[in-house]
Amino acid sequence: MNKSEFLERLNELLNVLPEDERERSVDYYSEMIDDRIEDGEDEETAVAGVGSPEDAAEEIIQNIPLSAAVKRRAKNRRISPWTVVFAVMASPIWLPLLIVVFAVVLSVYISIWAVVISFAAAAAGIAAGAAGGAGTAVIMFAANEFKDGLFMFGCALMLAGITVFAFFGVKQLIRWVVRLTGWTARKTKLAIVRKW
Amino acid sequence: MDAQLKRGIIDICVLCALKSGDSYGYKIIKDLSPHIEISESTLYPILKRLEAAGCVKTFKVEHNGRLRKYYSITEAGKGRISDFLDEWNSVKKAYNYIKEVCKDE
Structure with missing residues (x-):
C-alpha cells in the first residue's frame, strides 16, 4: 500500500466523523509517513510501519468520548418539530x-x-x-x-x-x-x- | 503493563518529551520508544487529549515543502508532570514496603 492509498482508506473509514476531525487525523498520518520516509524508509515500509488504516481508524473512533460523538451528531441533524411530535405519539410502540x-x-x-x-x-x-x-x-x-x-x-x-x-x-x-x-x-x- | 496504569503514565511521558523543547509526532515516538511502548496510532489520541486539556499547544512549521505540526508544553502541562511526581512519591513508598516484605521470596 502506498501513502495516498493509506490516506484515502483512512479518510473513508473516518467518514462518520466531522470534516475537521477527519482532516486532522489524515494530516497526522500523512506527516508520520513523510517523516518516516525522510528518516530513510521507503514508502511501502513507512506506510506499513504506521499500521493498518483500519487499526488507525478504530483507535481514533474509540478515543472519542461517546457523549461528544452523540452530541455532535445530534446537532448536525435537523430534527423537524413534526418528527418530535411523531416520536412522542409513537412512543407507546x-x-x-x-x-x-x-x-x-x-x-x-x-x-x-x-x-x-x-x-x-x-x-x-x-x-x-x-x-x-x-x-x-x-x-x-x-x-x-x-x-x-x-x-x-x-x-x-x-x-x-x-x-x-x-x-x-x-x-x-x-x-x-x-x-x-x-x-x-x-x-x-x-x-x-x-x-x- | 496494565492498560489503566499505562494510560496515566504515557501522557506524562509525552509531556516530558516536550519539556526540553518543542517537538513533532515522529520525534516524540522516537524519543519515547526506548522507555515505553508507543506507536503512531496510540500517540494520536494522547496528543489530542493533552491539547484538549490545555497541557500542550500546537503550531505548524513549514518543513521540506510541507507543514509539520509541532507541540509545545504549557504551564498546565508542566503542572501535570509535577503532580505526577508528587503522587508517585506515595506510590513508591508503598512499592518499597511491598518489595521489602517480598524480598525473601
Whole structure:
C-alpha cells in the first residue's frame, strides 16, 4: 500500500466523523509517513510501519468520548418539530420495543454469566467432596477400618485432581466472558458512532 | 503493563518529551520508544487529549515543502508532570514496603 492509498482508506473509514476531525487525523498520518520516509524508509515500509488504516481508524473512533460523538451528531441533524411530535405519539410502540430489546440483551448476558457461575459451583462442589472424602478417610482410619478408609482416601484424591482441572477451566471461562464483554462494548460504541 | 496504569503514565511521558523543547509526532515516538511502548496510532489520541486539556499547544512549521505540526508544553502541562511526581512519591513508598516484605521470596 502506498501513502495516498493509506490516506484515502483512512479518510473513508473516518467518514462518520466531522470534516475537521477527519482532516486532522489524515494530516497526522500523512506527516508520520513523510517523516518516516525522510528518516530513510521507503514508502511501502513507512506506510506499513504506521499500521493498518483500519487499526488507525478504530483507535481514533474509540478515543472519542461517546457523549461528544452523540452530541455532535445530534446537532448536525435537523430534527423537524413534526418528527418530535411523531416520536412522542409513537412512543407507546417504540418504547416497549426498546425495553424488550434491552431486556433480551440483558437476559442473554445474565445467562452467559449463569453458565459460568454454574460451572464454578460444580467445581466448588467437587472440591467440597474432596475435602469431605479426606475427612471421612481420616475418621475411618481412626476407627481401624483400614480398607474402607483407603478407598475413601483414593476417592478424595481423585476429586482433588478434578478440582484442579475444573479451577483452571472456570478461570479460563471467566477470562473469555470478560474479553467478550469488552469486545461487545467496543463494537457497540463503533456502531453507535457510525450510525449517527 | 496494565492498560489503566499505562494510560496515566504515557501522557506524562509525552509531556516530558516536550519539556526540553518543542517537538513533532515522529520525534516524540522516537524519543519515547526506548522507555515505553508507543506507536503512531496510540500517540494520536494522547496528543489530542493533552491539547484538549490545555497541557500542550500546537503550531505548524513549514518543513521540506510541507507543514509539520509541532507541540509545545504549557504551564498546565508542566503542572501535570509535577503532580505526577508528587503522587508517585506515595506510590513508591508503598512499592518499597511491598518489595521489602517480598524480598525473601
